[in-house]
Amino acid sequence: MGERKLLVLFGSQTGTAEDTAERIGREAKRRHFQCRVEALDSYEVANLINELLVVFVCATTGQGDPPDNMKMFWRFLFRKNLPLGSLCQLDYAVLGLGDSSYPKFNFVAKKLHKRVLQLGGNPLLPVALGDDQHDLGPDAVVDPWLLALWDKILTLYPVPPGLEIISPDARLPPKYTLHYLAEDSPHPDSDLRQPAAPRAVPSELHPFAARVLSNQRVTAESHFQDVRLIEFDVTGSGITFNAGDVMMIQPQNCPEDVQQFCQLLRLDPDRRFVLKPTEPGTSLPALLPQPCTIRHLVTHYLDISCVPRRSFFELLSYFSTNELEREKLQEFSSAQGQEELYSYCNRPRRTTLEALWDFPHTTCAVPPEYLLDLIPRIRPRAFSIASSMLAHPDRIQILVAVVRYKTRLSKPRCGLCSTWLASLNPEQGDVRVPLWVKKGGMKFPADPETPVIMIGPGTGVAPFRAAIQERVAQGRGGNYLFFGCRQKSKDFYCQAEWEELVTKGFLTLFTAFSRDQEEKIYVQHRIQENRRLVWELLSSRSAHVYLAG
Template identity: 65%
Template sequence: MVQPRNPPRDVREFCSVLRLDADSVFVLEPRDADTPVPPYLPQPCSVQHLVERYLDIRCVPRRSFFQLLSYFSPDEQEREKLQEFSSAAGQEELYTYCNRPRRTTMEVLADFPHTASSVPADYLLELIPRIRPRAFSIASAMQAHPNKLQILMAVVQYKTRLREIRRGLCSSWLASISPEDGERIPLWVKKGSLKFPSDPDTPLVMVGPGTGVAPFHSAIQERAALGIPGCNLFFGCRGKSKDFYYQEEWQDLEKRRLLRIFTAFSRDQEDKVYVQHRIKENSAYLWELIGNRQAYFYIAGNAQSMPTQVTDALKCVFQSEGHMSAPEAEQYLVMLEKCRRFQSETWS
């Protein structure tokens, strides 16, 4: 888990819109017994620290944000618009204004300047949520790198209907840090959900498109350091020349017969090819591993459609190679889940 920070430019802009002195220092006191002081903030605390390390000024605000903001508005026109956004009748317009273009809290405040400059500083913690820590899978093994902890991260960047470039808060912050900066990154380790078999002879089948391959890189690296074969990886990405993570390492392990990799580069040909297609194409080999050699099967990655499509492809393998009916294939998958031979770790 990594605790990200807002970039200095955003901090300056936020303080400017709300007319806050970034260097001013304050002491937090609980408003009542039901509203304790956040334990994560120092006492006393500077406005700079609060905005940079605590307030999620890049998040898309919720309906309650507009409702609370309307109470502070001295401008009649801005107040009426905020009240409309927070009403039941105004939800469609709020969606068009805020959610569809993913307008940030800071951008909304800039659109309502009279209101923003009137927000009492002691209400900022109620108005804007805390920056949530970001979770990353550990992508390295202690056996290979005993003094290092590696993660696999894609820097998030995209455009919205506003034609403004959106950047991931944590990924952009981490990418901006140089080892020479001496920057200390607040992080902590939590136990993962994937469990790997203790028997080294047990084959592993791992499906990890994109950055979902991170926990499998760790598992493969551990077995490779111990000279243990039996790893099978289904990896997918947009293009072989663009985001084929760990390509040289995978190829070296294949030469050493410590890994067998199946790749799906979705944009490298006219018809898109995904990992679920590779699973169906290698159904006989997969059934030999799962049905006869008691292999463990894992999925990691984006939680949208990939896990369901991979699972459906696996059930097709059970039907075609295991000669099962659709209900039997479903029951076989349930059995694998119960004995932890089918596991998934997905995120949105």
């Protein structure tokens, strides 16, 4: 029998695969495995040839693409020069998370399973294909697959003599211990929010604190949708980008929610602490300063506005001293209670903070060191860049639709990032937002003679505004834009700008205002009306077509 070490590697875009990987990590600890859970791109992939037991958990994004935090691993794994028997000592299993309404359902998991097999790996089980479309979500596949996986693993790596599997009723230790500092310990002078001066190009680990220059509403006050054109100053950041690239923003919780959370959990927001890993080899959260205040942890790190997952209720149940609350929490974390949990959480989009309100006896008993196990980190949000550096050097503009909608809960649901961005007022001083840029999926033609047909209803027009600005700055014509919105007078974003470009001969514009007449008119109707032109551009001039929405 080999050493009882298990490595769980995940590729996760929205956090579901990471949450499942952490679940496998907890189950491994109950079976006395030394277990590490890591993002695929944080793992030194060349060490894979030395691993004996690995479980891969990966999501599929976009059109069959790997998540951002496994892209480097993916490129390495598919290198042609890897020897075919290089992973012959590896026992492995692959768990995929996807959505069967997409044509490339779980494409990444299937391809990964096949490639590791090709390199000599020994599959413990067939690849599992979790499906968001199932009534019970991915857990309908994950739960039985994990039972089979542990049966298989314990046959190969039995629990050592004298030890027993730790009961599911026993609470595992937290990932980190939290050590409060004395009130009079020296304070570092820096503002916790200000990242260090960028050493390299800004990234998720080293975002650039960009100053907000303007925050302008581009829809009429009477329009139901608040849409903002926001401009940032990136002078000195080293950021460069092209049309089609994406700006990433690290949002934060609003002060009212942070205050409520601290009151509920009886935390002093100004207490300072340091984190220490419970097990050697566990790395500290990269985005948290050390030392840190409770206020900074809750404002910038804990996603108290996300819809809580099953694992949240499972861990919460261990702290419950109230029988009624504990029973409900255990029901939500059981396989049988998933329909009930969906109705409570997902359907009304109830937030983590609201769920904590509903379990007050349990919430005030949560030990602070478990906060990082209980609540996931705030994930960065992506926005298409809506400007060109050629037109606006050292500036980035984005078009943001403020997310706000009603469910059966009395309080309207609000998007964390868009609501925060809309609240920023650059006239009230030096307002900064942590951001970085990553390559987008849209590439515009290098040949200046190639016409471009862009179809961008609503805020989908953002990347096309960047492309048109870029092409106009290069003196290129052949720009055709189909733009759609509800009403010309209310949500025709950047109207004056488009009309000026039309006058100057740089742009051919087709608009569809769906609510300005009896019958609804959309961009597809305008395309149909202009089918001869569209066909001529495609067939005779090899035009490129782009669609965003």
